[in-house]
Amino acid sequence: MTDRIHFEDLVPGDVREYGRYEVTREEIVAFAAEYDPQPMHLDENAGAASLLGGLGASGWHGCGILMKIVAEGFILNSSGMGAGGIDEVKWLRPIRPGDVLSARHTVLAARPSRTKPDRGFVDFRFELLNGKGEVVLEQRCGVMFGRRVPGEPA
Amino acid sequence: MTDRIHFEDLVPGDVREYGRYEVTREEIVAFAAEYDPQPMHLDENAGAASLLGGLGASGWHGCGILMKIVAEGFILNSSGMGAGGIDEVKWLRPIRPGDVLSARHTVLAARPSRTKPDRGFVDFRFELLNGKGEVVLEQRCGVMFGRRVPGEPA
Numbered sequence: 601m602t603d604r605i606h607f608e609d610l611v612p613g614d615v616r617e618y619g620r621y622e623v624t625r626e627e628i629v630a631f632a633a634e635y636d637p638q639p640m641h642l643d644e645n646a647g648a649a650s651l652l653g654g655l656g657a658s659g660w661h662g663c664g665i666l667m668k669i670v671a672e673g674f675i676l677n678s679s680g681m682g683a684g685g686i687d688e689v690k691w692l693r694p695i696r697p698g699d700v701l702s703a704r705h706t707v708l709a710a711r712p713s714r715t716k717p718d719r720g721f722v723d724f725r726f727e728l729l730n731g732k733g734e735v736v737l738e739q740r741c742g743v744m745f746g747r748r749v750p751g752e753p754a
Numbered sequence: 755m756t757d758r759i760h761f762e763d764l765v766p767g768d769v770r771e772y773g774r775y776e777v778t779r780e781e782i783v784a785f786a787a788e789y790d791p792q793p794m795h796l797d798e799n800a801g802a803a804s805l806l807g808g809l810g811a812s813g814w815h816g817c818g819i820l821m822k823i824v825a826e827g828f829i830l831n832s833s834g835m836g837a838g839g840i841d842e843v844k845w846l847r848p849i850r851p852g853d854v855l856s857a858r859h860t861v862l863a864a865r866p867s868r869t870k871p872d873r874g875f876v877d878f879r880f881e882l883l884n885g886k887g888e889v890v891l892e893q894r895c896g897v898m899f900g901r902r903v904p905g906e907p908a
Contacts, residue, residue, distance in 0.1 A: 672791070
């Protein structure tokens with residue numbers, strides 16, 4: 601499976617855009633009922649009276665949609681091994697019913713593991729874009745990837 | 755509704771524990787299929803071969819469960835107005851089928867808005883605990899709350 605994207609292929613400065621995900625009102629309300637039952641994610645009037653200015657998706661729902669797009673468009677075709685956490689999430693704009701979302705990632709840094717010669721760490725900025733090309737969510741995190749050719753630890 | 759929890763009630767150093775959420779295998783797999791279809795969240799064998807050491811919930815699923823517990827045990831009974839993002843998430847231990855989770859929050863800092871006399875910002879550490887009392891997820895963020903008595907901006 602060396603044709604998959606490996607650590608060596610991820611070079612600081614790389615930018616990629618991909619994916620298409622249409623969000624429905626039903627999905628926004630269903631996610632909120634399950635995981636974030638704040639009124640502005642469940643009801644138009646409550647949304648209009650909130651800082652969202654209308655019904656808008658839970659920020660965590662946006663994180664899940666971004667993960668889904670990134671998994672299908674990138675990670676599942678890579679040697680990715682997972683992430684230990686998230687460095688930052690910014691919820692910049694509301695996600696509305698009918699929005700068509702896509703992802704953009706930028707490689708910020710890459711370094712081989714200091715202890716394991718078969719892997720390395722890559723820092724990303726992931727952005728979730730709406731149909732107008734506006735960034736609705738920005739997220740930074742480090743992901744571990746297998747190396748195509750194990751080498752000397754850094 | 756001045757009996758709800760307001761900005762004035764949230765004092766640095768305050769710690770609260772609350773909630774009970776039992777996670778099923780079905781829910782772990784359903785969330786992953788929808789939002790994080792990486793094999794270690796979908797299949798026992800893939801989980802065992804991964805850094806999770808067995809089937810484990812998506813980290814984003816853990817964030818959603820923590821949000822749900824915090825919403826029902828705290829935010830929905832407060833003047834909370836929302837958060838603009840997350841300062842950090844650490845996924846410290848796997849979340850397994852059958853785990854019974856609860857939440858703990860610590861108030862780290864609180865400051866009135868500099869521009870709006872009716873609100874203030876509170877920084878929290880939110881932790882998701884398993885049935886052994888181990889922290890499986892740690893998250894820091896700032897949340898905006900209405901003030902019970904509008905006052906001078908700081």
